[in-house]
Amino acid sequence: EKSYPGMADDDRSGPSDAEYMSAISTRGNEVNSLLGRQQYAQALTKAVEDPPLQTKTQSVKDAAAEVVDRVFSGVRDNDINGLVEAMDPATCDIVMKYVYRGLASGANSGSLLKWHAKLVEQAGMGCVIRAMTDRKSV
């Protein structure tokens, strides 16, 4: 059963902002190369790995969200179903949080809405409710 660092309610420890930023930039480069090789499943898993749930700094969260947005725009709409079906519940929750973050801006809404529909079909209403109620946001 996969769990992400920082998702548990009592998890108060966490890397500092600088550590987060360096991790995000290395992850960004790896995601770019995976997207270049069209390995979308690995790119998505890599992009949502270790989300900055415990930081309060907006710029860190923005940087991490930017990496995930790159994956969202890179993936073709036809591949969304296959990618979502392969995800486990914890990943579905994290990806749903990023989908809602992306929907707030209005950019790339067409494919984000497809992601949302498929995630609800896969993970159910619980996924939506956890994205709305979780104090730790992406």
Place this chain on the structure above:
Amino acid sequence: RNLRRFLSDTMANTLRPYLNCIRHTLTAALCLRNFPSQVVERHNKPEVEMGGSKELLLNPITIARNESEKCMIEASVNSVRISVRIKQADEIEEILCHKFTRFLMQRAEQFIILRRKPVEGFDISFLITNTHTETMWKHKLVDFVITFMEEIDKEISQMKISVNARARIVAQEYMRQYVR
């Protein structure tokens, strides 16, 4: 005619997923229960409007189809506020939208779940509390909001067409006196 049908199909293609997303999010947000005020004894207030206690409020979700059309859903333990920004392409649509929403909001009592003032940055707002979900079916409430969003676009474009038609007739009649 084929171009018009093609355009309406592409418009409908982006509308359906947008409304489905709002439907799912609303169904999740409308899990409400009674919660008396923690601040004042014997008072029962919609917590999303009071905005005081952080532990009672959920993360507000905005679903934007593009820059001009979006829907914000703010939920709390006993109430949900849904704000809609309607698409207004030009000035006539802006005026029509403003007048139409003002007409509806003045009759908010009859609508029960309508808010008298829209939230800042939006055109119209709904406030649904636990009393509403206790007396009305939740899936019907969601259906109402979604149908409202669908219909308001159609109504505004119909009103715009009739305004233009009337303007054309009035201009014709007026100019008739100058034509031999």
